[in-house]
Amino acid sequence: MITAPLALENVTKAFKDGEQYINILEDISFTAEKGKFTAVIGPSGSGKSTFLSIAGALLTPDQGEVFVNSQSIASYKDKKLANVRLTSIGYIFQAANLVPYLKVNEQLKLVAQMKGDWDREAKQRLGQLLESVGLKARVNYYPHQLSGGEKQRVAIARAFMNNPDIILADEPTANLDQARSDEIVALMAKEVKEKDKAAVMVTHDESLLKYCDTVYRMEQGKLIKGR
Numbered sequence: 001m002i003t004a005p006l007a008l009e010n011v012t013k014a015f016k017d018g019e020q021y022i023n024i025l026e027d028i029s030f031t032a033e034k035g036k037f038t039a040v041i042g043p044s045g046s047g048k049s050t051f052l053s054i055a056g057a058l059l060t061p062d063q064g065e066v067f068v069n070s071q072s073i074a075s076y077k078d079k080k081l082a083n084v085r086l087t088s089i090g091y092i093f094q095a096a097n098l099v100p101y102l103k104v105n106e107q108l109k110l111v112a113q114m115k116g117d118w119d120r121e122a123k124q125r126l127g128q129l130l131e132s133v134g135l136k137a138r139v140n141y142y143p144h145q146l147s148g149g150e151k152q153r154v155a156i157a158r159a160f161m162n163n164p165d166i167i168l169a170d171e172p173t174a175n176l177d178q179a180r181s182d183e184i185v186a187l188m189a190k191e192v193k194e195k196d197k198a199a200v201m202v203t204h205d206e207s208l209l210k211y212c213d214t215v216y217r218m219e220q221g222k223l224i225k226g227r
């Protein structure tokens with residue numbers, strides 16, 4: 001019985017390179033526990049994004065299974081998968097991917113509306129989230145009026161907006177300087193702890209590992225505990 005919000009069991013993935021298949025993930029099992037912030041490091045091209053995409057129901061494994069809140073998503077069709085992505089998982093990527101013509105508060109409102117959950121409680125959560133990422137004074141700003149760090153803070157607040165159990169971040173600080181990177185990851189860590197989320201962050205910046213509870217290294221298709 002799986003109790004963790006996120007679990008992968010014996011996941012493999014290969015990609016075709018010319019005539020041959022290259023194994024990117026080889027028999028990976030992994031769990032992300034509530035309230036824990038996990039980091040995944042490893043060389044470029046080692047399969048970190050592939051791993052995170054499979055964990056986030058954005059890519060299907062060749063073999064093995066992904067469990068979101070104890071449910072295997074293997075048999076889910078498009079609509080149910082879309083619902084899992086919208087309600088159970090918050091994503092943060094390298095680029096903030098904000099909607100250019102929406103103000104900061106509208107970026108968050110949009111995901112709540114997509115979920116069909118724009119009520120009083122959601123409005124309160126929006127205010128609280130923007131407060132906690134230090135963007136209270138920027139609610140009516142458009143993305144082009146924000147700095148890179150501020151945009152990424154909007155992306156963090158947006159990832160938490162639908163109150164997902166799982167937070168996945170793929171190189172969220174790749175476009176930021178060191179001070180801004182620290183700030184962003186410290187914020188993520190704070191939210192993960194306060195809201196008791198299961199979070200996984202892929203990063204190449206080992207100075208950020210101090211904010212994480214557990215570190216895994218992706219190497220030759222395997223996920224190895226420790227740095």
Ligand SMILES: Nc1ncnc2c1ncn2[C@@H]1O[C@H](COP(=O)(O)OP(=O)(O)O)[C@@H](O)[C@H]1O
Pocket residue numbers: 015016024042043044045046047048049050051
């Ligand atoms: N859709 C795809 N088709 C073919 N090859 C891919 C695809 N996605 C990733 N790869 C290859 O798989 C390997 C791992 O990629 P990726 O997971 O993005 O690594 P990382 O995030 O660790 O840099 C790379 O060699 C990459 O070129």
Ligand SMILES: [Mg+2]
Pocket residue numbers: 048049050170
């Ligand atoms: Mg990557």
